[in-house]
Amino acid sequence: MIERLPKKIRQQQLTAAIEHNPFITDDELMRMFNVSIQTIRLDRMELSIPELRERMKLMAEQSYDQVRSLPLHEVIGDVIDLQLDKSGISLFEITEHHVFSRTKIARGHHIFAQANSLAVAVINEEVALTASADIRFVRSVVLGEKCVAKAYVRSISKGQTKAQVEVLSYVGDEIVFQGNFVIFRIHKQ
Amino acid sequence: MIERLPKKIRQQQLTAAIEHNPFITDDELMRMFNVSIQTIRLDRMELSIPELRERMKLMAEQSYDQVRSLPLHEVIGDVIDLQLDKSGISLFEITEHHVFSRTKIARGHHIFAQANSLAVAVINEEVALTASADIRFVRSVVLGEKCVAKAYVRSISKGQTKAQVEVLSYVGDEIVFQGNFVIFRIHKQ
DNA sequence: ACTACTACTAGTATCAGGTATTAAATTATG
């Protein structure tokens, strides 16, 4: 007799094995557990674990959807309103990605990133870079909160090479972040 | 006669169609271009576009690898050295993700994120949050450069509720970023 | 001891979405 596990335990281990390596075939699982391929398939049925190809398809679709929703990389948050060289508003929702796992408080650099990218976006120039910033995290923002950043261009230097942008971020009507950015404006020749 | 395109143009459009929707089958493409399925397959061969299942598998594997390598979200950059309440060093390589597509210059908030997360990590407390910061982007960092951030704890307040951390980031021996962070230390009860 | 039930195995037909190969038909071009 080949060593075999009771059904319940095998099914637990099967779930774990597929979770650990979603790219495993029924054939490999059959050898792993010393049972027939039909048993593996019955187990998957009972546990409602889809077949390999379905699993890969789901993963592919998920990552595809993520990529679609990731012009996040261009500007952090959704720009709601933008008046070049004047002001701008963006909205950014705090998700699991952005928080410390223990406290569910948003990491500062995400709040900063929203403000910084808005400050850059509001500048009407092909190339705009942050030169310096003076920032304050007024209160912590937690998972699920929607952060509204408002940017105001306070001044533009004589040579138009620098702009002062103030950004205030709110959750509801509470200020959570305040920053003064100096943005370089670089002319294209 | 059904309307058909010249080969070159069809192949361009085929590439675009698959790029636009990687989940399309040869069968659907065949109907889209009014050619036989063999023609579609020849085209894919010539363009070395893998079959649907391979495409899905690749996407799934990519997203799986990404998830594996994404404690990036916990601390931005690799912490090389860490002496709690004293100093820390982290290394961060600028990739396509981090740059403006046109100029290949790193977005400020990524440089900031490295410095900020290191400043938080260096604090020997369960919960540490950025209170404020005063930062300067000394020179721009470009695609491919490796950014070394060095954090020094300059002072800890009497009640140990606040710490001053200075972070200097370098590419080679050039300073690219300089920041003074005030970090809140919150005791667990 | 006979029955019923669970767990497992075996085998076959079928599917999607292809590859690989050979060959024929069509169209274009010098």
Add this chain to the structure above:
DNA sequence: CATAATTTAATACCTGATACTAGTAGTAGT
């Protein structure tokens, strides 16, 4: 017109399954 490029057709085969039928082994109930 001949030849080359392009397209289509046909067939065998592959992987990783589903769906279904049927059979076996062991165990518990009566």
